[in-house]
Amino acid sequence: MKSCVLLACVPDTASIIKVGAAGNRIDEAGIKWIMSPYDEFALEEAVRIKEAGSGHVTVLSYGPDRVQATLRDGLARGADAAVHVRGGEATFGDALAIARVLAAAVRALGGFDLVWAGIKGVGSDNSLVGAMVAELLDLPHISGVLKVELGDGKVVAQREVEGATEIIEAPLPCLLTAQKGLNEPRYPSLKGIMASKKAAIRTFSVADLGLDEAALAGAGCRWRALELPPARSGGTILDGEADPAAAARELARLLREQAKVI
Amino acid sequence: MAGILCVIEQRDGVVRRASLQALSQAARLSAPAGAPVVALLVGHGVSELAAELGAFGAARVLVADEPRFARYSPEAFAVAAQAAVAEVQPRAVLMSATTLGRDLAGRLAARLGVGCLADVVKVWLDGDAVVAVRPVYSGKALATVDGGASSPVVVTLRPNVFAAEPMAAAGAVETLAVPEVPIRAVVRDVVARESGELDVAEADLIVSGGRGMKAPENLALVRELAHALGAAVGASRAVVDAGWIDHAHQVGQTGKVVSPTLYVACGISGAIQHLAGMSSSKIIVAINKDREAPIFKAADYGIVGDALQVLPALTAEVRRLKAEG
Numbered sequence: 001m002k003s004c005v006l007l008a009c010v011p012d013t014a015s016i017i018k019v020g021a022a023g024n025r026i027d028e029a030g031i032k033w034i035m036s037p038y039d040e041f042a043l044e045e046a047v048r049i050k051e052a053g054s055g056h057v058t059v060l061s062y063g064p065d066r067v068q069a070t071l072r073d074g075l076a077r078g079a080d081a082a083v084h085v086r087g088g089e090a091t092f093g094d095a096l097a098i099a100r101v102l103a104a105a106v107r108a109l110g111g112f113d114l115v116w117a118g119i120k121g122v123g124s125d126n127s128l129v130g131a132m133v134a135e136l137l138d139l140p141h142i143s144g145v146l147k148v149e150l151g152d153g154k155v156v157a158q159r160e161v162e163g164a165t166e167i168i169e170a171p172l173p174c175l176l177t178a179q180k181g182l183n184e185p186r187y188p189s190l191k192g193i194m195a196s197k198k199a200a201i202r203t204f205s206v207a208d209l210g211l212d213e214a215a216l217a218g219a220g221c222r223w224r225a226l227e228l229p230p231a232r233s234g235g236t237i238l239d240g241e242a243d244p245a246a247a248a249r250e251l252a253r254l255l256r257e258q259a260k261v262i
Numbered sequence: 263m264a265g266i267l268c269v270i271e272q273r274d275g276v277v278r279r280a281s282l283q284a285l286s287q288a289a290r291l292s293a294p295a296g297a298p299v300v301a302l303l304v305g306h307g308v309s310e311l312a313a314e315l316g317a318f319g320a321a322r323v324l325v326a327d328e329p330r331f332a333r334y335s336p337e338a339f340a341v342a343a344q345a346a347v348a349e350v351q352p353r354a355v356l357m358s359a360t361t362l363g364r365d366l367a368g369r370l371a372a373r374l375g376v377g378c379l380a381d382v383v384k385v386w387l388d389g390d391a392v393v394a395v396r397p398v399y400s401g402k403a404l405a406t407v408d409g410g411a412s413s414p415v416v417v418t419l420r421p422n423v424f425a426a427e428p429m430a431a432a433g434a435v436e437t438l439a440v441p442e443v444p445i446r447a448v449v450r451d452v453v454a455r456e457s458g459e460l461d462v463a464e465a466d467l468i469v470s471g472g473r474g475m476k477a478p479e480n481l482a483l484v485r486e487l488a489h490a491l492g493a494a495v496g497a498s499r500a501v502v503d504a505g506w507i508d509h510a511h512q513v514g515q516t517g518k519v520v521s522p523t524l525y526v527a528c529g530i531s532g533a534i535q536h537l538a539g540m541s542s543s544k545i546i547v548a549i550n551k552d553r554e555a556p557i558f559k560a561a562d563y564g565i566v567g568d569a570l571q572v573l574p575a576l577t578a579e580v581r582r583l584k585a586e587g
Contacts, residue, residue: 013515013535017402026403037516093398094410095368096377122515125398126380131336131368140446141336143365156450160510161361162273162461164454170447180516181509218410220377224393225406229541232560240549240567247565248575251547254563256583259545261467261524262491 001055001150003046003114005079006102006133008036008121009063009070017228024223025092035070038118040077041178044185045148046116047078056080058109062101063088068201075196076188082201083109087213093124096220097213099132104209106137114155115175119144130177140170144179265298266291267350267414269343269357269366270315272303277311280358280464282318282426284419288356289319289429291387297353299431300324302346302438304339306332309435316433318426324349324438333449334362340369342440347374349438352414354392356385359418360464367418376412383423383521383542392417400515400538421464423521455510460494462513467524468543470496470513471506472536474529474550474569478506483573484528490580496520496540498530514539529569532557549573 011017012032020027035043046057059074061067062085071082085105091097106115115137117130127143134141146165147158156169157176188196206213236254240247256262268288270281288299301320303312305327312323326342343366347355355370357363359381371378379385382394383404391408392415398405409415462468469491471484481501488495496513497506513520515535525543530536532548532555540546541560548561549569558564565572 011399013400015399015402016534017399019403024405026399093405093407094377095380096371096375096412099368099372123399125396125400125519126368126378127364128368128371128378128380131365132372135340135369135372141369142447143336144361160455161452162464163459164452166449167451167453168447169450174447180512220371220410220412221379222408222410223405224408226398227404227406229397229401229404232541232546232562235546235548235558235561235564237548237558237561237564237566240565240572244565244567244571245575247567248572249579251563251565252576252579252583255524255545255547259524259562261545262580262583 001049001053001114002112003049003055003116004058004060004106004109004112005039005043005046005074006115006117006129007039007059007061007070007074008118009033009061009067010036010121010123013037013122019226019228024226026226033066033069035073036118036121038120038122038178038180040185041180041182042116042118043074043077043079044183045178046114048183049150058083060102060105062098062105071201072196072199073188075199076192077186082199084201084203085206085209086203087206090213090217093223094217094219094221095126095128095132097216099129099136100216101206101209101211102129103133103136104211105204106133108209113172115139115173117177119177119179130175134175139173139175141175142168142170143177145176146179146181148176264351264353265300267300267302267346267352267355269355270301270303271358271360271362272305272308272311275307275311277314278358278360279426280360280421283421283424284356284358285315285318285320286426286429287385287419287424291385298322300350300352302343304331304342312435313433316431317428319429319431320433321431323433323435325435326438326440330445335445335447335449336365336369337443337447338445339366340373341443342438343370344373345440346438347414355414355416357418359420363418367416371416376414376416377409378416378418379407379409380418381420382417383420385417385419397519397542400519400535401542402538420521422466462494462496462511462520463518465494466522467491467493468496468520468522469493469526469528470498470530471501471528472498472530473500475501476570480570481506483570487526487573487577487580490577490584498536527557528573530557531555532560
């Protein structure tokens with residue numbers, strides 16, 4: 001079973017986000033970059049499938065040099081090979097352009113039974129790249145999988161929709177996107193971390209893949225401006241320590257008469 | 263003037279409210295230019311639903327009612343939407359950012375070779391451009407985005423942000439011919455979860471519990487208030503990771519990002535990842551023992567006190583007020 005896991009390198013979820021000088025991106029000063037949390041589930045599942053039988057796991061990321069740390073994190077968590085497509089500045093936030101680059105890389109590497117991604121990259125929050133890559137590669141896809149079983153040339157997966165669980169079957173090769181709940185990702189072992197530091201990362205430019213990054217940029221989505229949400233303040237906070245029931249009655253009254261939500 | 267296509271989602275023979283919100287927004291966008299709004303309804307045994315879409319602003323309703331569309335498939339529905347795009351030549355394709363909409367939008371946009379503005383909370387037309395505001399970094403920031411050179415632009419609308427409002431239009435129903443394509447990812451079965459439970463992603467009211475509820479059995483108090491309000495039950499990451507409740511309920515950066523009318527946080531301190539996921543709620547209520555908890559900075563109303571003591575009293579009072587009418 002050959003798997004390719006698409007990794008996004010994103011700001012740590014604990015980051016405080018500020019607007020950068022350009023006005024349409026975040027201020028990257030002081031940001032710690034991590035593997036997007038949903039990609040951890042995707043990678044873990046690909047590695048478990050390999051460990052349960054045989055196979056090979058490639059991690060692939062498109063972005064500036066910092067994604068190499070994410071790729072090494074992937075190697076430390078059990079991937080066998082890492083591929084870096086350099087670039088991503090011009091195509092920032094544009095899921096279509098990113099998907100075109102990733103699809104070209106997957107096609108160039110070739111021979112995968114499963115292509116994995118997280119259901120969403122925590123950051124741009126598009127939740128688009130997985131399905132786009134599948135369409136561009138003419139693969140079936142199942143998004144947000146919570147359970148995966150492999151059979152003879154096929155995959156059976158469970159996913160969650162509002163109020164129900166769907167059981168979906170697809171032939172291989174197939175693209176899957178991972179949802180939280182699929183598994184409990186492992187921490188990288190010390191041995192894995194040491195080995196990953198020395199591992200070779202194959203690198204490509206976007207041009208190596210036969211694409212023109214400048215021409216891809218802005219084709220699908222451009223970020224015009226970025227702003228912080230208005231700060232909330234001045235809430236009515238009641239003391240419920242002495243008499244919780246009285247505070248509860250007053251809160252209910254306020255929600256009905258003032259906020260008009262009950 | 264190029265119109266707007268709106269993909270309508272139905273489940274079990276009922277048009278989803280989130281789709282009526284998207285259709286109403288399509289009508290509001292189109293009205294100034296007098297451009298037509300066209301609804302697309304894909305499914306099996308859904309034709310009779312087409313009639314109600316005229317009342318929400320659809321000038322035309324394209325219907326693909328065939329057995330092969332009985333269950334959602336991203337491949338088949340993308341081909342149906344592509345056929346509708348070819349027929350209508352719209353400048354934008356709108357749909358709600360439900361599980362189906364988020365999934366379909368990516369497949370459709372890539373198939374058309376166009377961009378997608380995902381999970382937007384505002385959308386407008388600026389000359390030739392389709393412009394939108396969308397929460398990014400799980401709501402820690404808001405990006406104003408446009409669809410670049412794309413035509414049409416696919417847009418998914420966050421549920422419960424746009425109002426659904428009746429607007430009379432012709433609602434002329436037409437059958438849409440959709441080419442045959444192989445469906446490779448096939449839904450074999452659909453199993454309903456805990457019946458009658460609302461999903462936080464779609465709910466207009468949410469009551470969430472966190473570690474301050476102290477024990478998994480105490481989440482019953484959260485459920486009782488939710489039930490009294492007609493709200494969905496949410497949870498913080500801490501209690502999901504502790505196994506108190508299924509992760510489908512998790513609100514926050516690695517859970518669902520929500521914008522309900524009312525969000526009640528019970529025993530939730532307000533980690534930055536949780537605040538990111540719910541701070542765009544219209545009214546936020548916090549109940550927490552710790553006066554210094556960050557959740558109070560986001561709250562419109564709050565009670566400093568033990569949620570285990572406050573909740574039963576609050577539930578009783580809500581029931582009493584609701585009984586009064």
